[in-house]
Amino acid sequence: xxxxxxxxxxxxxxxxxxxxxxxxxxxxxxxxxxxxxxxxxxxxxxxxxxxxxxxxxxxxxxxxxxxxxxxxxxxxxxxxxxxxxxxxxxxxxxxxxxxxxxxxxxxxxxxxxxxxxxxxxxxxxxxxxxxxxxxxxxxxxxxxxxxxxxxxxxxxxxxxxxxxxxxxxxxxxxxxxxxxxxxxxxxxxxxxxxxxxxxxxxxxxxxxxxxxxxxxxxxxxxxxxxxxxxxxxxxxxxxxxxxxxxxxxxxxxxxxxxxxxxxxxxxxxxxxxxxxxxxxxxxxxxxxxxxxxxxxxxxxxxxxxxxxxxxxxxxxxxxxxxxxxxxxxxxxxxxxxxxxxxxxxxxxxxxxxxxxxxxxxxxxxxxxxxxxxxxxxxxxxxxxxxxxxxxxxxxxxxxxxxxxxxxxxxxxxxxxxxxxxxxxxxxxxxxxxxxxxxxxxxxxxxxxxxxxxxxxxxxxxxxxxxxxxxxxxxxxx
Amino acid sequence: xxxxxxxxxxxxxxxxxxxxxxxxxxxxxxxxxxxxxxxxxxxxxxxxxxxxxxxxxxxxxxxxxxxxxxxxxxxxxxxxxxxxxxxxxxxxxxxxxxxxxxxxxxxxxxxxxxxxxxxxxxxxxxxxxxxxxxxxxxxxxxxxxxxxxxxxxxxxxxxxxxxxxxxxxxxxxxxxxxxxxxxxxxxxxxxxxxxxxxxxxxxxxxxxxxxxxxxxxxxxxxxxxxxxxxxxxxxxxxxxxxxxxxxxxxxxxxxxxxxxxxxxxxxxxxxxxxxxxxxxxxxxxxxxxxxxxxxxxxxxxxxxxxxxxxxxxxxxxxxxxxxxxxxxxxxxxxxxxxxxxxxxxxxxxxxxxxxxxxxxxxxxxxxxxxxxxxxxxxxxxxxxxxxxxxxxxxxxxxxxxxxxxxxxxxxxxxxxxxxxxxxxxxxxxxxxxxxxxxxxxxxxxxxxxxxxxxxxxxxxxxxxxxxxxxxxxxxxx
Numbered sequence: 035x036x037x038x039x040x041x042x043x044x045x046x047x048x049x050x051x052x053x054x055x056x057x058x059x060x061x062x063x064x065x066x067x068x069x070x071x072x073x074x075x076x077x078x079x080x081x082x083x084x085x086x087x088x089x090x091x092x093x094x095x096x097x098x099x100x101x102x103x104x105x106x107x108x109x110x111x112x113x114x115x116x117x118x119x120x121x122x123x124x125x126x127x128x129x130x131x132x133x134x135x136x137x138x139x140x141x142x143x144x145x146x147x148x149x150x151x152x153x154x155x156x157x158x159x160x161x162x163x164x165x166x167x168x169x170x171x172x173x174x175x176x177x178x179x180x181x182x183x184x185x186x187x188x189x190x191x192x193x194x195x196x197x198x199x200x201x202x203x204x205x206x207x208x209x210x211x212x213x214x215x216x217x218x219x220x221x222x223x224x225x226x227x228x229x230x231x232x233x234x235x236x237x238x239x240x241x242x243x244x245x246x247x248x249x250x251x252x253x254x255x256x257x258x259x260x261x262x263x264x265x266x267x268x269x270x271x272x273x274x275x276x277x278x279x280x281x282x283x284x285x286x287x288x289x290x291x292x293x294x295x296x297x298x299x300x301x302x303x304x305x306x307x308x309x310x311x312x313x314x315x316x317x318x319x320x321x322x323x324x325x326x327x328x329x330x331x332x333x334x335x336x337x338x339x340x341x342x343x344x345x346x347x348x349x350x351x352x353x354x355x356x357x358x359x360x361x362x363x364x365x366x367x368x369x370x371x372x373x374x375x376x377x378x379x380x381x382x383x384x385x386x387x388x389x390x391x392x393x394x395x396x397x398x399x400x401x402x403x404x405x406x407x408x409x410x411x412x413x414x415x416x417x418x419x420x421x422x423x424x425x426x427x428x429x430x431x432x433x434x435x436x437x438x439x440x441x442x443x444x445x446x447x448x449x450x451x452x453x454x455x456x457x458x459x460x461x462x463x464x465x466x467x468x469x470x471x472x473x474x475x476x477x478x479x480x481x482x483x484x485x486x487x488x489x490x491x492x493x494x495x496x497x498x499x500x501x502x503x504x505x506x507x508x509x510x511x
Numbered sequence: 512x513x514x515x516x517x518x519x520x521x522x523x524x525x526x527x528x529x530x531x532x533x534x535x536x537x538x539x540x541x542x543x544x545x546x547x548x549x550x551x552x553x554x555x556x557x558x559x560x561x562x563x564x565x566x567x568x569x570x571x572x573x574x575x576x577x578x579x580x581x582x583x584x585x586x587x588x589x590x591x592x593x594x595x596x597x598x599x600x601x602x603x604x605x606x607x608x609x610x611x612x613x614x615x616x617x618x619x620x621x622x623x624x625x626x627x628x629x630x631x632x633x634x635x636x637x638x639x640x641x642x643x644x645x646x647x648x649x650x651x652x653x654x655x656x657x658x659x660x661x662x663x664x665x666x667x668x669x670x671x672x673x674x675x676x677x678x679x680x681x682x683x684x685x686x687x688x689x690x691x692x693x694x695x696x697x698x699x700x701x702x703x704x705x706x707x708x709x710x711x712x713x714x715x716x717x718x719x720x721x722x723x724x725x726x727x728x729x730x731x732x733x734x735x736x737x738x739x740x741x742x743x744x745x746x747x748x749x750x751x752x753x754x755x756x757x758x759x760x761x762x763x764x765x766x767x768x769x770x771x772x773x774x775x776x777x778x779x780x781x782x783x784x785x786x787x788x789x790x791x792x793x794x795x796x797x798x799x800x801x802x803x804x805x806x807x808x809x810x811x812x813x814x815x816x817x818x819x820x821x822x823x824x825x826x827x828x829x830x831x832x833x834x835x836x837x838x839x840x841x842x843x844x845x846x847x848x849x850x851x852x853x854x855x856x857x858x859x860x861x862x863x864x865x866x867x868x869x870x871x872x873x874x875x876x877x878x879x880x881x882x883x884x885x886x887x888x889x890x891x892x893x894x895x896x897x898x899x900x901x902x903x904x905x906x907x908x909x910x911x912x913x914x915x916x917x918x919x920x921x922x923x924x925x926x927x928x929x930x931x932x933x934x935x936x937x938x939x940x941x942x943x944x945x946x947x948x949x950x951x952x953x954x955x956x957x958x959x960x961x962x963x964x965x966x967x968x969x970x971x972x973x974x975x976x977x978x979x980x981x982x983x984x985x986x987x988x
Contacts, residue, residue, distance in 0.1 A: 173942025
């Protein structure tokens with residue numbers, strides 16, 4: 035798209051030290067954002083934050099400070115200043131997204147999960163075995179999500195090995211941090227003839243091939259890592275799930291799947307796995323459930339399932355856009371938090387209609403109010419998620435879900451510089467706003483109110499620049 | 512804002528005949544959009560559609576056609592062509608919006624209706640007695656909503672006469688069709704001391720003064736008309752409601768208020784009007800309920816209330832963004848339709864967080880799915896609103912609600928040219944989109960799918976041009 039960078043030149047690969055100055059906002063706790071004004075963040079050439087100074091009256095003072103403390107020399111590092119009203123915010127983390135379904139966003143009619151898969155999803159995914167089409171779709175998806183400030187994505191690709199490897203290539207080239215998963219689905223009768231793994235063994239081995247490919251292009255998993263991806267219990271046989279559990283332990287990588295999205299699906303799982311106590315139990319018994327597992331949706335969990343998930347340390351990706359649009363239900367985030375489960379946000383394109391995690395955060399707030407409408411008294415009040423809480427879900431919450439809680443999600447020394455610069459439009463005395471934005475700031479709003487305005491009306495126009503691991507990966511022209 | 516027109520020059524006041532050519536999309540029925548390709552719509556200098564030709568292979572053919580049929584002469588009319596992939600769509604109609612609350616969009620915290628009024632709303636509204644501030648706020652609001660394709664708005668201003676008159680001036684100047692209402696609220700104990708009408712008589716008479724002012728600036732109500740605006744039952748005394756009912760009959764203008772938005776409010780109305788059978792009954796007994804009345808929200812109506820509203824021919828403004836954000840509830844549009852009630856959409860800024868009726872349409876679809884989640888079987892399926900249905904709400908549905916069903920909302924001879932030109936971005940072979948838009952079209956989508964993509968991911972960037980009564984009132988640069 036017109037405002038996205040094309041192949042970055044070596045100069046934008048950011049192999050210099052950098053200093054960022056101005057207002058920084060990130061989550062202090064799950065309940066509370068922290069507003070750091072007159073702050074300087076120094077990022078070294080590897081993309082790591084090496085200093086944070088919260089008391090620099092001017093950018094010049096910040097420059098002098100890094101020179102004296104870090105031994106940097108004036109002119110040998112770049113300085114980026116957040117202008118008045120702008121702020122640096124951690125990059126968003128999309129903990130559940132089907133890159134292969136990107137062309138279908140917004141297209142779901144009145145369908146629900148199981149008919150949606152057959153009508154819209156499987157045909158589109160199967161068609162990406164055409165690598166030229168896959169390149170076009172995946173490139174559009176990665177560019178679009180970067181423009182929305184998504185610096186890390188946990189992707190489902192398709193069952194095709196070559197196309198999945200291509201998605202990993204594209205993430206690496208465009209600079210998005212990503213977990214890339216080949217979709218495993220081997221159950222005859224559920225999977226369509228034209229879109230199914232040949233056997234249990236193939237389901238597992240093809241996943242290994244993709245993991246090895248990614249190790250080849252990014253040996254330390256610095257930016258791109260493999261993630262095992264059994265589609266969901268109804269599409270997989272128990273032996274395949276068990277095989278993937280063994281592979282997961284061998285490779286020590288993340289694994290992602292869906293759980294308890296839709297009532298019809300829950301009933302189907304009970305029928306297909308008659309030995310299981312619950313949907314969650316299928317993953318537990320086959321050895322998959324553990325700290326490295328991301329479970330998408332978790333809408334209709336029983337108390338017992340939530341307890342099991344918490345005990346095993348598995349994470350949940352909350353996908354409010356998707357759950358509303360295909361009428362799956364309203365997931366109870368506060369209830370999951372109360373159980374001790376870590377939760378992040380997912381766009382779940384294209385069950386979810388939007389590429390934006392800011393939209394997912396907004397919908398998380400709204401869906402929590404629909405959860406509240408069914409409750410009474412204190413429980414009703416508690417169910418509602420605040421602006422601060424949904425932004426936690428979008429950043430630090432997501433970081434923990436993808437196992438990178440110590441690496442991304444906030445501005446601390448030692449973390450990676452995965453960040454976005456956000457700007458809102460100011461309305462002048464004549465009632466005109468400067469610049470193209472859907473957020474109007476009149477000037478009397480405090481910072482908390484500005485952030486609320488951003489969450490409820492902001493979009494990719496407000497995301498001026500995006501960095502991943504120190505590299506500038508998107509800039510609006 | 513940078514991309515909005517400033518004071519249009521006489522040349523853009525469009526006092527020439529105009530011909531529009533390309534694809535036109537509007538509601539054929541409540542359930543179904545109509546797609547008119549290779550179509551020409553001729554609009555005369557007064558802004559009225561004078562011819563529609565659905566079989567013009569080229570724009571040249573369309574030009575020849577109007578010359579032969581209408582006696583227009585080449586070169587003496589302007590031609591605007593919707594490019595490949597673009598389409599003309601009726602302007603959106605916002606049937607419930609508080610212009611005075613525009614600066615507060617997105618700011619509501621965890622509040623619900625009654626505390627939200629006291630914390631955020633009344634202080635902001637009262638502050639607009641400062642006409643310089645009112646001018647800034649109202650101008651920003653009208654410009655912003657025009658940019659989102661809203662060609663008609665039913666506005667609540669404030670209790671202040673001068674500021675309300677100013678809003679009417681601004682609508683007229685910027686060219687937005689509008690109903691402008693001075694807010695009536697005379698109940699001591701509910702209304703704050705700093706923001707209340709002095710007496711029943713003042714509540715009524717000040718409304719008359721505004722109506723007379725508007726008649727002075729737009730004698731035929733060609734663009735701007737007054738609308739009586741008792742805030743809602745809890746803020747008004749019965750004598751004031753009765754006085755406004757008499758004034759409504761005398762002036763024969765629209766009247767707007769709120770009904771049954773929130774459960775606490777419903778209980779309060781029962782307490783304040785002990786003689787009433789229901790919230791709706793308060794308006795019915797005081798003589799307000801009738802064909803010219805717009806009732807916003809209608810979330811918690813009883814069967815009997817809905818029957819009464821339908822019998823009296825009153826209309827409902829559905830405000831899904833607001834109902835979700837301040838946790839009011841989920842209004843049942845299908846149920847109201849089944850009762851025979853006409854329904855349109857309202858942004859309800861700033862209970863609603865968004866200035867966009869496209870966002871309201873999107874949320875109407877999503878909220879209908881939350882309504883569905885509480886139902887079973889056939890009722891569950893029926894509750895869901897389709898893309899075609901929410902776009903009907905946004906256009907023809909809204910037109911009927913504001914009493915202009917014969918004048919706006921679609922493309923027929925005799926209707927006014929209140930329209931928007933919409934464009935979506937095309938993704939090229941390299942996965943890059945042309946132009947700034949959040950909707951990516953790959954080229955294989957049919958028209959129904961393109962419209963679904965627009966509804967779920969579109970925004971003001973897709974609205975390229977906006978006309979009201981033939982006049983170009985917004986164009987993206």
